[in-house]
Structure formats: structure tokens, C-alpha cells
Amino acid sequence: MMPRIRWHILVFLAPAVLVYSAVMVFPLFNTLRLALFSEVDQTRVFVGLENFQTLFGDPVWSEQFWNALGNNFWFFVVHMIVQNPIGIALAAILSHPRLRFAALYRSAIFIPTILSFVIVGFAWKLILSPIWGIAPTLLDAVWLKSLYAPWLGKEEYALTTLALVSVWQFVGIPMMLTYAALITIPEEILEAGEIDGITGMSAFWKIKLPLILPTIGIISILTFVGNFNAFDLIYVAQGALAGPDFSTDILGTFMYRTFFGFQLQLGDPHMGSAIAGAMFAIILVGVCIYLFGIQTRMRRYQL
Amino acid sequence: MNKARTNPLNAVAMHGALILYTVIALFPVFIILINSFKERRAIFREPLALPNSESFSMVGYETVLTQGDFFGYFQNSMIVTVASLFFTLLFGAMAAFALSEYRFKGNMLMGLYLALGIMIPIRIGTVAILEMMVATGLVNTLWALILVYTAQGLPLAIFILTEFMRQVSEDLKNAARVDGLSEYTIFLRLVLPLVRPALATVAVFNMIPIWNDLWFPLILAPAEEVKTLTLGSQVFIGQYVTNWNAVLAALSMAILPVLILYVIFSRQLIRGLTSGAVK
Numbered sequence: 001m002m003p004r005i006r007w008h009i010l011v012f013l014a015p016a017v018l019v020y021s022a023v024m025v026f027p028l029f030n031t032l033r034l035a036l037f038s039e040v041d042q043t044r045v046f047v048g049l050e051n052f053q054t055l056f057g058d059p060v061w062s063e064q065f066w067n068a069l070g071n072n073f074w075f076f077v078v079h080m081i082v083q084n085p086i087g088i089a090l091a092a093i094l095s096h097p098r099l100r101f102a103a104l105y106r107s108a109i110f111i112p113t114i115l116s117f118v119i120v121g122f123a124w125k126l127i128l129s130p131i132w133g134i135a136p137t138l139l140d141a142v143w144l145k146s147l148y149a150p151w152l153g154k155e156e157y158a159l160t161t162l163a164l165v166s167v168w169q170f171v172g173i174p175m176m177l178t179y180a181a182l183i184t185i186p187e188e189i190l191e192a193g194e195i196d197g198i199t200g201m202s203a204f205w206k207i208k209l210p211l212i213l214p215t216i217g218i219i220s221i222l223t224f225v226g227n228f229n230a231f232d233l234i235y236v237a238q239g240a241l242a243g244p245d246f247s248t249d250i251l252g253t254f255m256y257r258t259f260f261g262f263q264l265q266l267g268d269p270h271m272g273s274a275i276a277g278a279m280f281a282i283i284l285v286g287v288c289i290y291l292f293g294i295q296t297r298m299r300r301y302q303l
Numbered sequence: 304m305n306k307a308r309t310n311p312l313n314a315v316a317m318h319g320a321l322i323l324y325t326v327i328a329l330f331p332v333f334i335i336l337i338n339s340f341k342e343r344r345a346i347f348r349e350p351l352a353l354p355n356s357e358s359f360s361m362v363g364y365e366t367v368l369t370q371g372d373f374f375g376y377f378q379n380s381m382i383v384t385v386a387s388l389f390f391t392l393l394f395g396a397m398a399a400f401a402l403s404e405y406r407f408k409g410n411m412l413m414g415l416y417l418a419l420g421i422m423i424p425i426r427i428g429t430v431a432i433l434e435m436m437v438a439t440g441l442v443n444t445l446w447a448l449i450l451v452y453t454a455q456g457l458p459l460a461i462f463i464l465t466e467f468m469r470q471v472s473e474d475l476k477n478a479a480r481v482d483g484l485s486e487y488t489i490f491l492r493l494v495l496p497l498v499r500p501a502l503a504t505v506a507v508f509n510m511i512p513i514w515n516d517l518w519f520p521l522i523l524a525p526a527e528e529v530k531t532l533t534l535g536s537q538v539f540i541g542q543y544v545t546n547w548n549a550v551l552a553a554l555s556m557a558i559l560p561v562l563i564l565y566v567i568f569s570r571q572l573i574r575g576l577t578s579g580a581v582k
């Protein structure tokens with residue numbers, strides 16, 4: 001006997017599946033498809049992998065691509081070695097059971113995270129600007145004025161400076177996620193450790209940190225995906241050309257310039273799609289490494 | 304509680320570290336806000352001083368309010384954010400209900416398909432999205448943004464809401480069925496109110512990224528009448544870059560609504576972030 005069709009299931013699923021498929025999944029694959037085409041005499045022609053050949057083989061393109069990829073990687077590294085440890089350290093302090101004003105600190109430290117890139121980018125641009133002189137004044141107050149340089153304007157510092165601005169903005173995320181994990185650790189485990197003489201810092205390193213490793217894994221993959229699809233901060237602070245001399249160019253700005261065009265260069269949707277395809281591959285590899293290489297091997301403790 | 308964990312010296316060190324970081328986090332916002340109320344000379348002469356009767360000036364705000372349509376931008380941002388959240392929550396909850404409530408062929412597969420988008424950023428598909436919006440005439444309308452943000456929000460919304468809906472008591476739903484309520488009524492009247500906290504979590508998660516997004520407004524809706532506040536302030540500041548009063552006032556006007564929203568929703572947001580919904 002045929003089971004009767006339960007229409008209500010269809011009704012419940014249809015809107016979400018339709019919108020998600022039409023506006024997210026289909027364009028994603030369509031973009032990958034467009035990467036295999038090119039425009040010749042105003043018609044779309046199938047060219048196979050030619051766009052990728054240009055992207056990786058043509059010195060003009062490949063130099064830009066590897067520059068953007070390298071910068072993007074450095075952007076990610078700065079987040080991993082600065083943002084996440086600071087976030088975890090703040091969470092470790094905040095989760096201390098007897099700490100007063102914890103909620104106040106937590107809310108205040110999270111404020112930069114809710115601001116838009118436009119605000120963050122311009123605010124830091126003003127603060128670091130040699131014209132306004134807030135940064136030199138502050139450095140002078142701690143006798144470090146000699147260290148000051150117009151960081152955003154110097155090729156060798158600009159990218160790291162922007163990465164640190166981004167770290168400043170997003171420290172709240174690893175802090176909150178780690179905090180959430182830390183407060184679920186039962187008191188008994190910590191007390192058992194105390195009986196064995198493990199307290200303070202060593203309790204953090206030996207008991208808490210191993211227990212929150214899965215959370216640190218999630219934070220890492222979120223950082224990775226977020227960084228490799230970043231765009232806004234660089235665009236706001238340095239413009240689509242990601243100056244000075246492309247030293248802050250990352251994949252997001254490179255893709256934007258290529259497919260949307262800027263100033264005199266016309267947009268090329270097909271090359272833009274090829275870059276999007278490369279970004280897709282990079283993110284996919286990262287997510288797969290996390291899902292199959294890290295997450296499944298991580299020891300989870302039943303709490 | 305053991306003594307070793309409540310050393311007063313430790314407490315001082317902890318507060319010291321937290322206060323230091325709080326200052327780092329708030330200082331730039333503070334500097335922007337106080338200087339937006341100063342006249343030009345005071346901004347440069349004493350950037351760290353609070354505005355006083357002599358240096359106080361609203362000239363920046365006057366420029367912003369006469370030159371830029373900030374209320375229009377604000378309204379656009381509001382419409383886009385509220386509508387996107389509404390559709391994300393409604394469609395997400397409906398799909399989550401179907402996935403958690405009924406056994407049907409392909410249930411697992413459907414769940415997996417819908418969850419794929421959690422990790423893959425929608426921005427990768429921008430080229431094709433723009434082409435589609437041009438083809439359907441949705442470019443430079445708020446609908447383009449609402450559709451994109453709804454699609455982007457759905458995967459995580461469905462994932463979180465499915466988890467929560469599984470916890471709604473089976474007996475309750477079956478009792479309602481015995482009373483002859485339709486599946487739609489059960490969803491609307493029974494399940495939806497019970498998962499309200501989860502809906503709030505999803506809403507707060509999605510709200511900030513939608514409100515702050517620059518990428519899609521820049522590409523899909525750059526026309527003056529549909530500019531969002533984020534894009535509007537970016538373009539405005541870009542034009543007035545040498546008018547420091549105007550720039551600082553525009554920044555402050557962009558900060559203010561978000562800060563007010565944060566004060567209203569911060570408890571909800573932090574509870575959502577720390578409730579482990581993203582584990």
C-alpha cells in the first residue's frame with residue numbers, strides 16, 4: 001500500500017528549502033560554473049579551466065593571487081596567535097567563581113564586536129593617523145613615542161596593523177565561547193584536582209584546558225572561515241586597492257576588485273568566479289581538515 | 304571553597320587585567336564619541352579632553368543631518384534587518400519542525416543539506432547572486448538584501464531550532480492531536496511559543512551581522528534610496544574625509560543605534576552565546 005503523501009511536511013519544508021536552494025546553493029554552484037566560461041565578443045563561451053590557468057599561470061594574475069593568499073594567511077595567523085589566546089585568557093579570568101563585576105566586564109569587552117567594520121575601520125584610521133596624533137600622544141605617555149610610525153601607510157606594517165584592529169574587534173567571540181565552555185566544568189572535578197594539589201594556573205593548564213579543547217577547535221575553524229572570507233575592514237580602511245601597493249590585499253578584496261571592477265578596470269565576472277572558486281576550495285579544505293582531521297580525533301570527556 | 308583559589312592578590316591581578324582590557328576595548332569608541340561634540344580646533348588641540356562649554360559644538364551633526372539622509376539609511380537598515388530576521392525565524396522554525404517532528408524518507412539527508420551552509424559563506428556565490436538579482440530586477444531593492452540574509456541565516460537557524468524542538472514533549476503534541484488540532488495549529492500555537500528562547504537566540508545571532516554587513520549592500524543595493532546605514536555612513540565618510548567634525552559625527556551616529564540595541568539585548572545575546580547553542 002502506498003503511504004499517503006503528508007502535505008503538511010512539504011508545506012513546512014518548502015519555504016526554507018526554496019529560499020536556501022535558490023539564493024545560496026544554486027548561486028554557489030553557478031559561480032563555480034561561471035568560472036569555466038569567458039566573455040568573447042560579448043557572448044559567453046565555455047573555456048574549461050582556462051581562467052584558472054590565467055589565475056595561476058599568467059604572471060600578472062598569479063602574482064596578485066599569491067600575494068592576496070599569503071596576506072590572507074598572515075591575517076589568519078595573527079588572529080590565531082593574538083586573538084584566540086587573549087580571548088581564552090579573558091574567559092579564564094571571567095569564569096572565576098568569585099569574581100565581582102564579571103557581567104559588566106563581559107558586556108564591555110564585547111562592545112567592539114557589535115560595531116560595524118565601517119565604524120571600526122574609520123575609528124582606528126583616525127586614531128592611528130599622524131594628523132590627529134592620538135596614537136603618538138598615548139605612546140608618549142608611556143615613553144614609547146619613538147616606536148610610533150604611520151602604521152597604516154607603511155607597506156611592512158599595514159597588514160599586521162589591520163589584523164590587530166580586527167583582533168581588537170573580535171576578541172569577544174572566542175572569549176564568549178570559551179567562557180561558555182568553562183562554566184560547564186563541574187565544581188567536583190576542580191575540587192578533586194585541589195585535593196591533589198592542583199590549583200590556580202596549573203588547574204587551568206592541566207584540567208580546564210584539556211576539557212575545553214573541542215571549543216578551541218570550533219573557535220579555530222570559525223576564525224579560519226571568517227578570515228578567508230574577510231573583506232569589509234580592509235575595504236573601509238584601505239579601499240578596494242588594498243594599499244599601500246597591495247600590501248593589505250586579501251582574497252576578499254582581490255575578488256571584489258576583479259569581478260566588480262574599480263576605477264578604470266572593468267569588472268570581469270568570470271575571473272571573479274575563478275577567484276571565488278579558489279576561495280571555496282581553500283575554505284572547503286580547511287573545514288574538512290577540521291571535521292575529519294581534528295574533530296574526530298579530539299578526545300571528548302563526558303562531563 | 305579552598306583558600307588557594309581566593310587569594311586577594313590574585314583578585315587584584317584579575318581585576319587589573321580585566322580593567323586594562325576593558326579600557327582597550329572602549330577607548331576608541333569613547334574618543335570618537337567625545338570628539339564628535341567638539342569644534343574643529345579642540346579636536347586637534349586636545350583630542351583626549353572632554354568637551355566643555357568652550358569647545359562644545361554640534362557642527363558635525365548639523366553637516367551630517369543636512370548633507371546625508373541618515374534617517375533614510377537607518378530606516379532601510381531597520382526594514383532589511385527586521386524582515387530578514389522574520390523570514391529566517393519563520394521559515395527556519397517551519398523547516399526545523401518538519402525535521403524534528405516527522406519521520407520521512409530523506410529526513411537525515413535534508414537535515415544535512417540544510418546544514419551545509421553553516422560553514423560555507425554565502426559570499427563565495429556573490430557573482431551568481433548579482434547576476435540573478437540583475438536578471439530578476441531585484442538589484443537596488445531591499446528585497447535583494449532580505450533574500451540573501453534570509454538564505455544566509457537559515458542553515459544555523461534550522462540547526463539550532465531542530466535541537467530545541469526535539470525537546471518539546473511528545474505527549475503534549477499527541478494530546479493536541481487527539482483533541483483534533485491540525486499540524487499547523489500545533490506548530491503555531493503549541494511548539495512555537497515553547498521554543499521562544501531559542502528563537503530569540505537565533506534572532507540575536509543574526510541581527511548584528513545583518514545590520515553591519517557592507518559587502519552585499521555595496522554590491523546588490525548601492526543606490527541612494529536603498530542604502531543601509533552601514534553603507535551610507537561608509538560612503539558619507541568617504542566623501543567628507545577631510546571634514547573631521549562630520550566624520551566623527553557620522554561615526555557616532557552609526558555607533559549609537561547599535562549601542563542602544565546592545566544595551567537592550569545584551570543579556571539575551573550573552574545568554575544565547577553562552578548557552579552552548581553553537582556547540
